[in-house]
Amino acid sequence: MNRELLTFYGLKWNPFATDLPVDSLMATPAVDSFCLRIERHLVRQGGFALIAGEPGTGKSVTLRLLAERLGRSDGLRVAAITHPSSRLSDFYREIGEMFGVDLMYNNRWSSFKNLRERWLAHVDETRMRPIVLVDEAQELLPSVFSEIRLLASTDFDSRAILSVVFAGDTRLLDKLRQPDLQPIASRIRQRLVMTQADAGDLAALLDHLIEQAGNPGLMTADLKDTLVAHAAGNPRALTVMGDMLLAAGAEKDREVLDEKLFMEIVGEPAKPKRARR
Numbered sequence: 099m100n101r102e103l104l105t106f107y108g109l110k111w112n113p114f115a116t117d118l119p120v121d122s123l124m125a126t127p128a129v130d131s132f133c134l135r136i137e138r139h140l141v142r143q144g145g146f147a148l149i150a151g152e153p154g155t156g157k158s159v160t161l162r163l164l165a166e167r168l169g170r171s172d173g174l175r176v177a178a179i180t181h182p183s184s185r186l187s188d189f190y191r192e193i194g195e196m197f198g199v200d201l202m203y204n205n206r207w208s209s210f211k212n213l214r215e216r217w218l219a220h221v222d223e224t225r226m227r228p229i230v231l232v233d234e235a236q237e238l239l240p241s242v243f244s245e246i247r248l249l250a251s252t253d254f255d256s257r258a259i260l261s262v263v264f265a266g267d268t269r270l271l272d273k274l275r276q277p278d279l280q281p282i283a284s285r286i287r288q289r290l291v292m293t294q295a296d297a298g299d300l301a302a303l304l305d306h307l308i309e310q311a312g313n314p315g316l317m318t319a320d321l322k323d324t325l326v327a328h329a330a331g332n333p334r335a336l337t338v339m340g341d342m343l344l345a346a347g348a349e350k351d352r353e354v355l356d357e358k359l360f361m362e363i364v365g366e367p368a369k370p371k372r373a374r375r
Contacts, residue, residue: 103348113311114341120166122310123159124303132290133164136229136263139288141174144227144250144258146285148274149265151292154334157265160290161231164263173224182237189242197228213249217259229261236266240278247282294331301326303333304340318356328364339364 194201
């Protein structure tokens with residue numbers, strides 16, 4: 099959203115954009131609890147954690163919040179795999195770059211050994227395990243899953259030297275039920291399964307977004323209730339509709355977004371029961 103439109107609405111940023119400032123994101127109690135468990139336990143113990151849920155339920159937002167919180171820990175190395183569908187050789191190339199280790203892609207054993215030595219040195223120095231965050235983890239190849247499992251521990255699997263958080267949609271849960279991935283599924287120490295939000299949570303999210311952006315009066319109460327009803331428990335659907343109405347409101351010179359605008363753009367709204375606030 100350009101500066102002219104932000105000024106028109108009295109906003110610091112677009113409250114429905116995907117690149118919101120991290121400190122303006124909203125953590126539910128379940129997300130906050132999960133992040134605390136990662137901060138206080140997983141990075142000390144090592145091992146694997148899982149975030150799973152239907153598309154649009156907040157998995158990537160949770161990873162952003164988690165990465166920001168972990169980044170405050172002195173000495174903790176946090177890395178993210180950005181190309182989860184990579185083959186094994188590409189996986190080694192990416193993870194080597196993340197941890198500053200020169201890897202020989204035609205010598206898997208040497209690469210394996212060099213990464214482990216770097217992580218062991220980090221553990222000995224900080225008493226915390228380096229952590230890798232993997233978004234869209236349902237795209238990981240079984241061979242890469244298995245390699246991560248082997249890389250993550252030493253001393254006959256008695257000493258964890260890496261922490262990994264996998265985040266993905268429900269296909270990730272299905273994939274981890276496959277017999278060849280049971281060894282990693284059985285090592286999931288912490289998990290967060292994200293479900294549809296109830297109306298109260300979506301209403302709270304909507305209020306939070308527009309308040310953080312600087313204009314709590316951006317929408318009428320009736321429009322908020324309509325958006326919550328049409329979102330059907332999905333936070334992404336809520337923000338997509340909000341962004342659409344923001345653009346339409348500017349085009350029609352509406353400083354306050356209301357249910358009439360929703361009817362003009364989307365069609366006949368549901369008749370929702372007002373959410374508790």
